[in-house]
Amino acid sequence: MNDSIRLLIVDDHPLIREGIAALLREGTGVEVVGMAGNGQEAVEMAAQLRPDIVLMDYHMPIMNGLDATRQLRASLADVRVLILTQSDEPEYVVQVMEAGAAGYVLKSEMSQSKLLRTIAAVHDGVFVFPPVQANTPAGSRSARDIPLTAREIEVLSLTAQGKSAKEIGRMLKIDARTAETHRQNIREKLGVRTIAELTRYAVENGLG
Numbered sequence: 448m449n450d451s452i453r454l455l456i457v458d459d460h461p462l463i464r465e466g467i468a469a470l471l472r473e474g475t476g477v478e479v480v481g482m483a484g485n486g487q488e489a490v491e492m493a494a495q496l497r498p499d500i501v502l503m504d505y506h507m508p509i510m511n512g513l514d515a516t517r518q519l520r521a522s523l524a525d526v527r528v529l530i531l532t533q534s535d536e537p538e539y540v541v542q543v544m545e546a547g548a549a550g551y552v553l554k555s556e557m558s559q560s561k562l563l564r565t566i567a568a569v570h571d572g573v574f575v576f577p578p579v580q581a582n583t584p585a586g587s588r589s590a591r592d593i594p595l596t597a598r599e600i601e602v603l604s605l606t607a608q609g610k611s612a613k614e615i616g617r618m619l620k621i622d623a624r625t626a627e628t629h630r631q632n633i634r635e636k637l638g639v640r641t642i643a644e645l646t647r648y649a650v651e652n653g654l655g
Contacts, residue, residue, distance in 0.1 A: 451478035452570045455498040457489040457515070458482075458531065459507040463554075467502065470559045477566055486515025493519055493526055499570055503548075505532035505539065513546050520547035520609065527569050531557070540576055545646050547609030550575035574608050576650070595636065602629040606642065607649030 454477050458464045464482045471477040480496045483489040486503070487510040493501055501519060505512040516528045527549040532539065535553055543551050550569045552562065565575050595603065598619075605615045615626040634640060637648055 451476055452500060452566060453478050453480045453496070453498040454566065455480060455489065455493055455496060455501045456482045457484075457486070457501060457507070457512070458504040459484050460504075463504075467562070470562060475559075475563055477563065486510030486512055486518075489515045490518045490522070493523055497523070498526060500549075500566060501526060501528045502552075502566070503528050503530050505530055505534070505543070513542060516543070516546040516548050520611075524614070529565065529569050529575075541643050541647050541650070544574075544576060544607060544609050544650070545643050547611075549573075549609075595633065599629055599633050599636075602626060603633055603645065603649050606630060607646045609646075 454471065456464050456467050456479060458467070461484070464484075468479045468482065471479055480498050481492050483492050485507045489501060489503060490510070503512040503515060507515075510518075512530055512532070516530070519526055519528055528547065529550040529552060530543045530548045531552050531554060533554050540551055550565055550573075552565055552575075568575050601619060602615055605618060610618070611623075612627040612630065613623040615621075616623040619626065630642075630645065634645060637645070639645055639648060
């Protein structure tokens, strides 16, 4: 199992956890290393087990999947989070991306083959999100109509992938303050105010 993808399953319904684990047993290339019932357990177990991927339910008691994702991204940057939920509302997708998740899977569309493909893609560094159809903020313009620099496009893309200014700085070999300055410049050019709106713009313009 040395080459297997190590997966932690997090869902507050035991039957769902067991069902997912059953889909991923025997020759799938995925090793289920643990199961948790809420976000707090997920953060604690991930620190101990060091999975490659955490398959995380969105709505859970004690700590939801969104908050758990933020904590995992802050404490275990190498662990990738794949959100599992029943909702495909655009705002959910944007929030999940902004929190730093690497993918988003709908429970209603989950099958063994699709789940395995998504897990493999996320493990390979691909970000897997559904298309976002969101309203454009009033008074703003499309990113395609704005003269963003090559560096700003890089920063915008990484922001849409849920990267913090510190992470962007490390990846682009610039300091965090410079990365944040680039994000502020992009917000001013696009006429948006928040990171969530910035993320939405990136996704809508194929930069996420």
